[in-house]
Amino acid sequence: MNRLIRSFGHAIEGIVYTVKTQRNMQIHIGAALLVLFMGWLLQISWSDVLLVFFSIFLVFILEMVNTAIEATVDLVTGEFHPLAKTAKDVAAGAVLLAAILAVIVGFYVFLEPLLVLLN
Numbered sequence: 001m002n003r004l005i006r007s008f009g010h011a012i013e014g015i016v017y018t019v020k021t022q023r024n025m026q027i028h029i030g031a032a033l034l035v036l037f038m039g040w041l042l043q044i045s046w047s048d049v050l051l052v053f054f055s056i057f058l059v060f061i062l063e064m065v066n067t068a069i070e071a072t073v074d075l076v077t078g079e080f081h082p083l084a085k086t087a088k089d090v091a092a093g094a095v096l097l098a099a100i101l102a103v104i105v106g107f108y109v110f111l112e113p114l115l116v117l118l119n
């Protein structure tokens with residue numbers, strides 16, 4: 001049980017580290033809070049809330065994996081290496097893809113209620 005609690009503590013440390021040190025993560029959190037507030041204002045359906053949560057968490061998760069890969073690469077080498085570049089670029093690309101998906105979901109969920117509100 002103690003081991004389980006310790007693992008949980010390490011996981012929380014990882015989340016806190018990412019939020020504290022990664023500017024992109026802070027931007028993702030700001031954007032997520034804004035989107036959730038908009039969802040509340042526009043009274044989007046529960047299934048759309050779920051969709052929004054999935055996209056938000058996907059971006060958070062990949063930003064954390066990206067941070068882990070960056071730390072690992074920096075641990076292994078401080079020198080310029082084509083494989084280090086590949087590892088970091090691919091990880092960053094994964095975050096970008098998740099962010100694009102989040103924008104697509106945003107359009108799908110918010111476009112209609114926004115148009116209704118504006119009319």
Ligand SMILES: Nc1ncnc2c1ncn2[C@@H]1O[C@H](COP(=O)(O)OP(=O)(O)OP(=O)(O)O)[C@@H](O)[C@H]1O
Nearest residue numbers: 024066070077078079080081082084085088089092
């Ligand atoms: N050791 C290295 N060898 C080769 N290229 C590298 C190396 N370290 C970084 N790069 C290149 O520089 C880019 C930026 O790397 P860096 O470690 O500064 O990430 P970052 O800009 O802090 O990323 P993020 O904004 O996601 O935190 C990488 O995507 C990669 O193209």
